[in-house]
Amino acid sequence: MKFSRPWPEVRELGRLIWDHLVFVTPLAPSAVIVAMGCHDLRVAVQAARLWHEGWAPLVVVSGGRGKVTSGWAETEARAFARVAREHGVPGDALLLEETAANTGENITATRTLLAERGVPVERGILVAKPYMTRRSLAAALRRWPEAEWLTSAPEVSYDAHLEADAHRFLELMVGDLQRMVVYAERGFQVPMPVPEAAWAAYEELARLGYDRHVIT
Secondary structure, three states: OOOOOOHHHHHHHHHHHHHHHOOOOOOOOOOEEEEEOOOOOHHHHHHHHHHHOOOOOOEEEEOOOOOOOOOOOOOHHHHHHHHHHHOOOOHHHEEEEOOOOOHHHHHHHHHHHHHHOOOOOOEEEEEOOHHHHHHHHHHHHHHOOOOEEEEEOOOOOHHHHHHHHHHHHHHHHHHHHHHHHHHHHOOOOOOOOOOHHHHHHHHHHHHHOOOOOOOO
16 A cells, blocks of 8 residues: 555545536436436435435336445345335335446446336436446436436535545545546547546546556
């Protein structure tokens, strides 16, 4: 481990990445709320809240097991569905998609699921961890471009994420920012230019050792 920079500097480097990755839009009535599977069950709580507020009649919880949830006893979708039901979303307003192992598959598998059920989608709401909202949108714009996509996230601050598990949180953001660039180059999502300051922060944090999820 190479963690030699003072913590206040590391924290501010992470904030530069956070400020770019978080992209939450205004909401509008939609056909579906798609809860993007991950380890953070607050995403399912947020999806349930949007359903109760009437933004869409249907919630799809999407996720098999990913890099963080590979050891879970249940799929991300089942965990999310359980939380959504606990927060009042009825079974007839809930669909499970249990195969997706990454962000792109969340989109393509959900698209297939809804097409099989004859559910047309002109507009949808992607609900993700705050720092996954921009990447989720970039994937949807590539893989489901006919629909209009809005984004939402649990209202959890940067500092609150740090307090919960700073090291893992910074590692995940570093990996996610790199994927914004690499996956656009590979055609998996639309390009979204990264500000110079955010990319420099990524490079420095990766150099300091927050590189567990960096693609090599």
